[in-house]
Structure formats: structure tokens, C-alpha cells
Amino acid sequence: MAVSLMQGNEAIGWGALAAGCRFFAGYPITPSTEIAEMLSRELPKVGGTFIQMEDEIASMAAIIGASVGGLKAMTATSGPGFSLMQENLGYAAMTEVPCVIVNVQRLGPSTGRATAGSQGDVMQARWGTHGDHPIIAISPTSVRQSFDLTIKAFNLSEQYRTPVILLTEAIIGHMREPVDLPEFETLEVVERVVTSSPDEYVPFSNEMGDVPPLAGFGQGYRYHITGLFHDQMGFPTQRLDEINPWLERVNNKLNNHLDEIVMVEEDIQEDATVAIVAYGASARSARHALKVARSQGHRASMLTLLTIWPFPEVQVEKLGERVERVIVPEMNLGQLALEVERMVGRRKVVRVNRADGEMVTPQMILDAIEG
Amino acid sequence: MISSLADRIEISLVGKGGQGMILAGMILAEAASIYDHKNTVQTQTYGPEARGGASKSEVVISSGEIDHPEVINADILVALSQEACDKYSPGMKEDSLSILDEENIDCTPATPFVRVPITRLALETTGRVITANTVALGVLVGLTEVVSRQSIEKAVLARAPRGTRQLNRSALLKGFEAAEALKMHT
Structure with a gap:
């Protein structure tokens, strides 16, 4: 294309379009509104749908419905709206419906x-909805990365049938x-593939690897969806021999594929102490x-976490073994620092x-490097 | 100094919400990046109100990679309102330059500054106060050459709403002219 001066929020909108998002439902809120604004303009041009909903609860419900109906769907919000989305976010995790939630904190x-x-909202992204559930949250550091990671968010969401939070x-x-x-044509985009016929389709199968394929409602496939614990056909169950395999599969479907999900950027100096x-x-x-710091002669390394959840445990633990101190700067009172402490020990x-x-x-960070 | 990495230039454009300083920052950043091919980051800070309040746009320009996206110690400040000037002029570099709208600002920063009747020049040139941000860009570029004159002109014209290209061009040229006049006197 051509170079343009672009806002991070705009890049998220373009990333969504490039990933194949064709449905957006949302309620405007600063500082996320530019995403809705640009998608309200651009989605209709590609045959997509934009809906301004009555609130964020409905926005989240709408994107789950659109996704079950076969479209890639996204919403965008900020803190107060993200709080309202939590109940339905849990529903998406429970029903394994792919969707992307942008939280411009x-x-x-x-x-x-x-x-x-x-x-x-780092901890809210992980535990904002109740119950043990899988979640992916990724966080861009630039405008270009806002574009790239939005595509990644859709790809991970489709691949693992899970809500993905883009936490910017x-x-x-x-x-x-x-x-x-x-x-856009040059980009790698994950599409849904259903190989089984409607007669033999099992929407929540535990026998098809970690992630059974999702067939769109209204496309000849008949199954049930509920936020209750359900059997493999999606009907409510109280049987522990059905609940436990589900819990195990769903909570491990990310853990078994961390190589594909966890993204970090490493800038390591071999003899760094910090x-x-x-x-x-x-x-x-x-x-x-x-x-x-380096220009002043300090030896220091840096690990940039693009994936926040699942937390990059292995990478952080390994880094901690090489240095005496690990500095964790955050625009909060210490949230992801808790995870770093868990991996490298509080004293470091x-x-x-x-x-x-x-x-x-x-x-502030330089002062910490200098100790 | 922590902000003096490579050839990093930090510019703050401040005013009241509605004076167009965020747009001015965008135009300056477009001149630097699209037309002058330099690394550029533009950020903005504003209050919840649609008009009024202090509003700030920051542009960082460098031939190297720009990491911290915000101004640390500004090299250049352009201020169109007293409140914004009071709020954002502290922390300027010692050898910085503040460009202050003469009629709106009545203070004397500790760092080097010039006074230019930016809003009055806008009114006299185009009949519209709203073009003060374009005059300000002309003064800024005329005095500092932080981007080339051709690039800022292209960037201003690319952003000018239909039917206002000539108007904005004359506002920009008036800014250049005011800068030249200042240089003659110093």
C-alpha cells in the first residue's frame, strides 16, 4: 500500500478487516471509539455488518451470536464497558465461541x-469472568503491531475456539x-473448517483433539448451545463423567499449544545482571x-511480552535465572508483576x-536499572 | 539528558480544546513522516470536554527508532492559550524555543521564547480565527525548519477541507512571513 500516518485504533480496525471480521457490535466509549467509527464506515463496503448496540452487555451477546452464525466478529470497549462484558465473555468461553474483544484501557x-x-485491566482480562476458563490476551506496543496482533487475535480465536482479548x-x-x-491477500488468516457431515457432527467432542471444529448455526448443522455444563452435543448435564473431561479439555486447549500462542520479543545481553x-x-x-542505560555502560536485557495471557511462564522464568533483578514497569499499581514474582521469586x-x-x-525505569 | 537519544526532536503544540492543536500535530507528523521520510510519533492529551480545557499534541521526530512516544523535555513548544502554556511549558530543555501567541498569552517562561500574534494574523489573513493553527505551523517551520517548508505545505493542503486549500495556504505563508520578520529582528 502506501505510507500513512495511522492511529493505533484505526490499525486495529484494518487488522480486523484483514483477518476477515465481518461483524462488529459495540457501544462507543473513549478511548476506543475510533475503532467503531472506522468499522462503521468500512464494514459495509465489504459486505459486513456494523451495529451500535444499546450497551456493552448486548454488544458482547451480539458478537457471540454472529460468530455462532458463521461470521468472524469483534467488539471494542474500555474499562467500564469491559466490566459489563464479563458475564457474556464467560459464556463465550463456556460455549467455545471464537470472538475478539478489544479493550482500549x-x-x-x-x-x-x-x-x-x-x-x-490486566487481571480483569484473566479473571474478570467467574469460574476456571481459558483466555488469551495479547498487547501491542506500536501502531503496526496493533494491526498485526489484531489479525493474530482472530487467528488464535478461530484456531482454539476461544474469546481473545486485545488488551491495548x-x-x-x-x-x-x-x-x-x-x-491483505498476502496475510495468513485462519478459517473455520468442518469436515464432518451434519448427521455425524459433534459440536463439543472430546475425541477430536483439543479443539472440535465449530459449524455455523443455520448451515445445516443442528446442535444445542448453553452456558450450563453440557455434554458433547451441547445439552445440559450434571454428570461428573461429562463435566470433568470438558473441564480438562477446555482448560488445557491453550496450555498444550503455548508455542503457538505465547509471543515475546527478547533483547538479551549475555552478561546482564538486570x-x-x-x-x-x-x-x-x-x-x-x-x-x-546501555549507552551509559549498564548491561541490561529486556523481554517484551506480546502475549499476556497465558502468561509467558517459561520465558520469564528463564530470564529470571540469568539476572539478579527483574524490573516490571506498569501503568497500574502492580498486576503483571505478581506473575513475574511467581516465576522469578519476589525478592528479585x-x-x-x-x-x-x-x-x-x-x-523512572532508568532509576530502577541504576538501583 | 534522558531525552537526548540520537537526533530526537520533541515538539509540543498546546492550546484550548477546539483551537486545532491536535490537528496541527497530525499535520506536522504527516509532513515529517510521509513527506520528509523521518521516523515520527504523534500523541495527544485532552480532557473529557469537547471544547475548552487544555489540549496538547506531541510530535517526536528522529532519524533513529522512536521508543518512548511522548515528549520528555520539549525542544519546541507552540502555545495558543494561557492555561495550556502554564500547564505544559515547565520541563522544556534549556536551549528550547517557545512560540507564544502574543495576544492570548501573558507570561514569561524561564526558557527562550518568542511572541507572535498568531491568532490576529490568522484573522487578518483569512478572516477566520480557526486558521490560527495553520499560521502557527508556518511560524514553527519558518523558525525551526524542523520539517521542510515544501513538506509542511503538502501536508497542510492534503488535510485542508474542500474549498479551503487557498485559505490554508495563505495562512501557512503568513506564518512563514512572520517567522522571517522575527529572524530579521534577531
Whole structure:
């Protein structure tokens, strides 16, 4: 294409279109609204559907319905809306319906500071809905990555029949950078494939590997969908010999494929004694601090987490073994730091936090590197 | 200094919500990236109100990779309102330059500054106060050459709504002219 100055939120919209998203339902909320705005303009051009719903509960319900009907579907919101989506997010996990939820984080709790960024929804992305459930959350650090990771979000969602959360924030979402997007036809996109005939189709089979294929409603396939624990045909069950295999399969379907799901960027110095683990906008501040620190003679490594959930346990643990201190900058009061502490031990972790809606500054991280 | 990585130039454009400083930042960033082919990041900060309040657009330009996307210690500040100037002028580099709208701003920053009647020039040139952001871009580029004059002109015209190209062009040229006049006096 050609270079254009693009906003992170716009890039998410283009990424969705490139991934084959043909349904968006949402309710406008700062700082996510540009996504709905651009998709309301662009989706009809490719035969897609855009609906502004009455609220975020309905938005989440609508994208689940669209996805079961056979379309790739997405919604976009921010903190207060993300809270409202939690119940139906659990329903999507329970019914194994692929969908993408973009959360452009803003400062909370509650209405908070609507136009300011935050990384305060990290734990909500993992545990916001009740019960043990699989979830994928990924977090871009640039405008181009907002495009790439939106496509990845759809691909992972389709491949593993799971809701995927694109966890970005007002900083990256509202930031503009020059990008030259690739031709959409050249991109790798995962499509649903159902090989069994309607007569032999088992929508929640435990015998077809970790992820049974999803057939669209209204396409000749008849089955039941419920948020209750269900048997392999989707009908409610109380039988423990049906509940336990489901629990095992569904909660392992991500764990068994971490190689494909967990994405990190490593910048390792062999003899470094200190390392930074960062994600999203904070990774941008951290990279700046890292370069300044190295220019001053410090030896330091950095691990950028593009996948937040499932947490990159192996990568963080390995990094922790090589250094004395691990710095975790976050635009919250310490959320993903808890996971880093779990992997490398509490004593090694230096938290650098800020939860007033402003970015962690490179100076704050540099101070931590200098100890 | 922590902001002095490679040839990083940090610019803040500030004003009241509605004065078009975020758009000015976008246009400057487009001039730098699309037409001058430099690495550029533009960010913005604004309040919940649609009009009024302090509004800020930041542009970072570098030939190297830009990591931290926001201004750390600004090299250049363009301010169109008192509140925004008070809020955003602290933290400027010592050898920075502030360009202040003469009639709207009545303070003396500790760092180097010039006063230009940006809003009045806009009104006199185009009859529309709303073109003050384009005049400001002309003054900024005329004084600092942070992007080329050709590039800022292309970027302004590419963003100008239909029927306002000539209007915006004259506003930009008036800004260049004001910059030249200032240079003559210093």
C-alpha cells in the first residue's frame, strides 16, 4: 500500500478487516471509539455488518451470536464497558465461541479518567469472568503491531475456539505512527473448517483433539448451545463423567499449544545482571530507558511480552535465572508483576508503577536499572 | 539528558480544546513522516470536554527508532492559550524555543521564547480565527525548519477541507512571513 500516518485504533480496525471480521457490535466509549467509527464506515463496503448496540452487555451477546452464525466478529470497549462484558465473555468461553474483544484501557476504577491511559485491566482480562476458563490476551506496543496482533487475535480465536482479548490502552490506541500496511491477500488468516457431515457432527467432542471444529448455526448443522455444563452435543448435564473431561479439555486447549500462542520479543545481553519485563505502552518507555542505560555502560536485557495471557511462564522464568533483578514497569499499581514474582521469586522483582493515567517515564525505569 | 537519544526532536503544540492543536500535530507528523521520510510519533492529551480545557499534541521526530512516544523535555513548544502554556511549558530543555501567541498569552517562561500574534494574523489573513493553527505551523517551520517548508505545505493542503486549500495556504505563508520578520529582528 502506501505510507500513512495511522492511529493505533484505526490499525486495529484494518487488522480486523484483514483477518476477515465481518461483524462488529459495540457501544462507543473513549478511548476506543475510533475503532467503531472506522468499522462503521468500512464494514459495509465489504459486505459486513456494523451495529451500535444499546450497551456493552448486548454488544458482547451480539458478537457471540454472529460468530455462532458463521461470521468472524469483534467488539471494542474500555474499562467500564469491559466490566459489563464479563458475564457474556464467560459464556463465550463456556460455549467455545471464537470472538475478539478489544479493550482500549483507560484509567479506572469506575468512570475514572476517561481520556487517560492505563494498564489496570490486566487481571480483569484473566479473571474478570467467574469460574476456571481459558483466555488469551495479547498487547501491542506500536501502531503496526496493533494491526498485526489484531489479525493474530482472530487467528488464535478461530484456531482454539476461544474469546481473545486485545488488551491495548489509550496511549497506543491514540498514538499515530507512519505505517505501510501489507496487502491483505498476502496475510495468513485462519478459517473455520468442518469436515464432518451434519448427521455425524459433534459440536463439543472430546475425541477430536483439543479443539472440535465449530459449524455455523443455520448451515445445516443442528446442535444445542448453553452456558450450563453440557455434554458433547451441547445439552445440559450434571454428570461428573461429562463435566470433568470438558473441564480438562477446555482448560488445557491453550496450555498444550503455548508455542503457538505465547509471543515475546527478547533483547538479551549475555552478561546482564538486570532485566526489564514490559508490555504495551510501558514497553516503549522501557526500551527508551534500556538504550540510555546501555549507552551509559549498564548491561541490561529486556523481554517484551506480546502475549499476556497465558502468561509467558517459561520465558520469564528463564530470564529470571540469568539476572539478579527483574524490573516490571506498569501503568497500574502492580498486576503483571505478581506473575513475574511467581516465576522469578519476589525478592528479585523491582516494581515501577504509576496509576494516575500518565505513562511510566523512561527516567523512572532508568532509576530502577541504576538501583 | 534522558531525552537526548540520537537526533530526537520533541515538539509540543498546546492550546484550548477546539483551537486545532491536535490537528496541527497530525499535520506536522504527516509532513515529517510521509513527506520528509523521518521516523515520527504523534500523541495527544485532552480532557473529557469537547471544547475548552487544555489540549496538547506531541510530535517526536528522529532519524533513529522512536521508543518512548511522548515528549520528555520539549525542544519546541507552540502555545495558543494561557492555561495550556502554564500547564505544559515547565520541563522544556534549556536551549528550547517557545512560540507564544502574543495576544492570548501573558507570561514569561524561564526558557527562550518568542511572541507572535498568531491568532490576529490568522484573522487578518483569512478572516477566520480557526486558521490560527495553520499560521502557527508556518511560524514553527519558518523558525525551526524542523520539517521542510515544501513538506509542511503538502501536508497542510492534503488535510485542508474542500474549498479551503487557498485559505490554508495563505495562512501557512503568513506564518512563514512572520517567522522571517522575527529572524530579521534577531
